[in-house]
Amino acid sequence: MIKGSVFNQFMLMYIFNLLLVSINAFPLEDDASLKNIYSLSTEDTMMRVGIKNNAPALFQMNSTGNKWNWASRPREISLMNHVYIRGERKSIKWEFKDALLEEKNGTKLALNFKAAHPPLELSSIWKAYPGPGPIEHEILIRNLSTEEIQIPIQKTIDFQLLLPIRHQIECWWVEKGNGTPSLIGTHKEIIYDGYYFYKPSTPYCLAPGADMIPWITIQDRKALHGFYMGIESSGQVCINISANGTPLILDVKSGIDDTYVEYRSRIPPQGSYETPACFIGCFKGDVDDGANRLHRFVETRLRPPVHDARYPLLVNNSWGSGMAVDDTLARKMIDDAAALGIEIFHLDAGWYKGVGEWRPHPDKFPKGLVPIVDYAHQKGMLFGLWVGWAQGGNPPNGMSKLAVSNPDMKNWFPRDLPEQWRPEDFTGETVCLACDQAKSWCLEELRRIVKEYKIDLLEHDQRVAVEVCPRSNHRHLDNPADISHHATNGYYEIYDRLRKEFPRLIFENCVNGGRMVDFGVAKRVHYICFTDTYNPLSNRRGFYDASFPLPPSMCEAYVAHHPGPTLDTFKAMLRSGMMGWCAIMCDTSSWTMEQKAAAKRQFEIYKTWIRPLINKGNLYHIEKRPDGVRWDGMQYYDPQTGKGIVFAFRATTSRKDHIYKLKGLLTTEEYQIRYEDGTSTSSLQTGDHLMNYGLFVRLEEPETSELIYIEKR
Ligand SMILES: [Zn+2]
Numbered sequence: 001m002i003k004g005s006v007f008n009q010f011m012l013m014y015i016f017n018l019l020l021v022s023i024n025a026f027p028l029e030d031d032a033s034l035k036n037i038y039s040l041s042t043e044d045t046m047m048r049v050g051i052k053n054n055a056p057a058l059f060q061m062n063s064t065g066n067k068w069n070w071a072s073r074p075r076e077i078s079l080m081n082h083v084y085i086r087g088e089r090k091s092i093k094w095e096f097k098d099a100l101l102e103e104k105n106g107t108k109l110a111l112n113f114k115a116a117h118p119p120l121e122l123s124s125i126w127k128a129y130p131g132p133g134p135i136e137h138e139i140l141i142r143n144l145s146t147e148e149i150q151i152p153i154q155k156t157i158d159f160q161l162l163l164p165i166r167h168q169i170e171c172w173w174v175e176k177g178n179g180t181p182s183l184i185g186t187h188k189e190i191i192y193d194g195y196y197f198y199k200p201s202t203p204y205c206l207a208p209g210a211d212m213i214p215w216i217t218i219q220d221r222k223a224l225h226g227f228y229m230g231i232e233s234s235g236q237v238c239i240n241i242s243a244n245g246t247p248l249i250l251d252v253k254s255g256i257d258d259t260y261v262e263y264r265s266r267i268p269p270q271g272s273y274e275t276p277a278c279f280i281g282c283f284k285g286d287v288d289d290g291a292n293r294l295h296r297f298v299e300t301r302l303r304p305p306v307h308d309a310r311y312p313l314l315v316n317n318s319w320g321s322g323m324a325v326d327d328t329l330a331r332k333m334i335d336d337a338a339a340l341g342i343e344i345f346h347l348d349a350g351w352y353k354g355v356g357e358w359r360p361h362p363d364k365f366p367k368g369l370v371p372i373v374d375y376a377h378q379k380g381m382l383f384g385l386w387v388g389w390a391q392g393g394n395p396p397n398g399m400s401k402l403a404v405s406n407p408d409m410k411n412w413f414p415r416d417l418p419e420q421w422r423p424e425d426f427t428g429e430t431v432c433l434a435c436d437q438a439k440s441w442c443l444e445e446l447r448r449i450v451k452e453y454k455i456d457l458l459e460h461d462q463r464v465a466v467e468v469c470p471r472s473n474h475r476h477l478d479n480p481a482d483i484s485h486h487a488t489n490g491y492y493e494i495y496d497r498l499r500k501e502f503p504r505l506i507f508e509n510c511v512n513g514g515r516m517v518d519f520g521v522a523k524r525v526h527y528i529c530f531t532d533t534y535n536p537l538s539n540r541r542g543f544y545d546a547s548f549p550l551p552p553s554m555c556e557a558y559v560a561h562h563p564g565p566t567l568d569t570f571k572a573m574l575r576s577g578m579m580g581w582c583a584i585m586c587d588t589s590s591w592t593m594e595q596k597a598a599a600k601r602q603f604e605i606y607k608t609w610i611r612p613l614i615n616k617g618n619l620y621h622i623e624k625r626p627d628g629v630r631w632d633g634m635q636y637y638d639p640q641t642g643k644g645i646v647f648a649f650r651a652t653t654s655r656k657d658h659i660y661k662l663k664g665l666l667t668t669e670e671y672q673i674r675y676e677d678g679t680s681t682s683s684l685q686t687g688d689h690l691m692n693y694g695l696f697v698r699l700e701e702p703e704t705s706e707l708i709y710i711e712k713r
Contacts, residue, residue: 036099040107040128040135044293045282047135049109049126051096052076056111056124058159063282066225068164073249075160077124084150085118094122106130119144133297134281140274143267150477153263156255156275157229163191163248167222171197171241172287174549175209177514177531177542182208185545186625193248197241200257203234203465203484205515213517214239215549217287225284228294229254230549233276234465234520235484254278256481265482276520287548288663292618295551302523303554307504312527312553312614314603315344315384315583320561323350323425326364330372336588338379340596341603344457345376346384346583355428356393356402358449369453384457387449389442390464391428394421402441404429412438414469430463433490434474434483443494450502459508464491488520495524508556517546527556527581534560534585536576540626540649543579553614555580561587563595564703570595572649572705574602579634579647580614582606605676605707613638613645620663626651631658637665642712650699659694667691669712676707684713
């Protein structure tokens with residue numbers, strides 16, 4: 001290979017890929033009905049997909065360099081076998097038409113099928129990108145007829161997978177951290193004959209443990225490898241798994257959730273319908289190893305691009321002072337935050353006239369927001385703004401407001417509200433974004449807000465996608481999964497447009513703290529608040545759970561004021577929110593000089609040592625999930641830079657000493673170990689010692705912490 005020639009390297013890769021495709025595009029000899037087999041691969045995941053019984057099927061799935069083929073008993077994906085025309089059920093029969101293969105920045109394969117009466121097309125679309133991570137799949141259905149049709153459920157993933165005999169296989173999944181993270185959060189279940197798994201993910205998780213973040217990992221503990229999958233949708237979706245027989249056969253399905261209510265959706269004449277995209281990826285090692293590879297995929301392929309080299313940025317959020325925020329208080333907070341080294345001032349709820357009327361409150365901001373935004377910019381900070389833009393209120397009529405009583409807007413909301421209905425301080429009635437006029441209004445209003453107020457960061461809060469809406473002139477039919485499917489698509493359209501128009505704008509997803517956490521919203525925002533309870537323990541629990549499926553840079557903790565009795569407990573409060581995206585939500589003016597100095601030091605460490613690890617390092621869950629009693633901790637290590645860190649937390653336990661077994665180091669290398677607070681003396685230790693014997697930490701007082709730096713010699 002010619003050294004340094006990117007073009008030639010690319011050409012060689014391209015030719016190699018073409019060869020791969022032609023080599024693998026042969027019929028398997030043992031089954032005459034099998035043909036058109038294609039290979040797709042990422043750095044980690046290898047698949048062969050093709051046609052079986054006039055349907056797409058997975059013939060091979062393994063991690064690169066590992067021989068175990070999870071898909072050695074292929075079964076075709078079940079394609080919908082009927083549609084409805086004018087209410088009448090019509091059986092349809094799919095026939096394989098052709099396959100289109102595109103080799104451009106990875107591999108995109110479309111397996112195309114057609115049906116005759118009515119004329120329909122269905123494409124099973126597979127995408128594999130260079131680099132780490134999974135392979136994506138989605139199904140596109142086109143209505144070629146001149147009439148509207150209705151379709152039943154079409155799952156995106158529908159595989160039969162084979163498990164090795166006499167291996168302990170586990171299924172891992174995590175809850176959304178909404179409200180308050182529950183006592184369990186991260187689940188690990190052994191798969192046995194008769195095992196059944198069903199868990200939904202919805203646009204608005206209603207109770208702790210009710211929803212999963214739509215991600216699972218299947219881990220072979222004996223052979224140390226496995227696979228994970230996820231759903232790129234914020235609608236009502238689910239993953240189903242059942243295991244039966246000897247050897248165990250896994251039946252794996254994911255996509256729209258039709259468990260409790262029959263699913264139907266409409267496709268207009270000449271229109272199309274896409275199932276939620278799902279991904280599936282293989283890994284070597286344990287659950288953390290798989291998650292670290294997935295994190296890199298989410299960062300490069302799903303999350304919107306990041307234009308600020310400092311990402312994840314350090315935020316001071318005005319909610320530390322609640323709804324009381326005004327011009328004077330905001331300036332004081334900006335002064336304080338700038339002195340502490342914080343990078344964004346974020347104006348939370350309380351700045352506007354009322355819900356649905358997203359203009360500065362004249363009593364609080366008599367000169368508007370722009371002078372405050374300019375002030376933050378002068379101090380070298382970015383400016384973020386909270387907008388509950390999908391919430392309607394009941395202000396007097398006028399098109400500059402989203403109002404439930406406006407006769408032109410009434411129908412945009414799922415229900416008619418009485419004249420005397422009033423919104424709360426920051427929650428109103430959620431508009432249905434499957435209504436085109438409502439969607440256009442919200443987009444136009446957001447454009448105005450971003451431009452007029454010159455903001456750098458937009459946070460959305462409260463529900464954005466409805467699940468109940470009986471209106472018949474919106475895009476959906478009257479079933480919850482279809483309502484949420486179209487409402488989330490409406491939200492995605494708004495954010496995709498905004499991002500095109502304001503490429504440097506940073507997006508935050510709050511939705512009442514961790515209620516909408518999935519890979520669909522991860523494609524639209526830069527970070528996601530994972531819980532609505534902001535004490536140190538909840539922040540550590542929420543981070544522990546969310547950082548399996550999501551890159552840690554996207555996992556946002558709000559740090560509320562729980563300083564405890566000493567400076568060490570104050571530092572533990574900050575550090576509990578500093579493992580991912582960190583938003584300080586305290587009235588920092590109430591901090592003592594001593595606390596301010598300690599905070600400034602922590603923020604300096606965050607920016608110089610921790611942040612590069614959050615972005616590029618591997619994350620390891622080196623302890624059990626925090627329970628508020630025993631010691632807990634997390635570890636980062638970046639093999640590229642040879643740097644790492646351990647976040648050590650002693651909860652209420654009386655045990656002063658703890659040993660952490662580290663991960664991801666090289667046994668033969670030596671590492672310099674330093675303690676930020678000087679609780680133990682620095683030392684030089686081998687990777688073998690740190691991983692097999694462990695790292696010693698001693699903390700004299702409960703509910704305190706230590707940061708331990710790791711650096712390869
Ligand atoms: Zn609707």
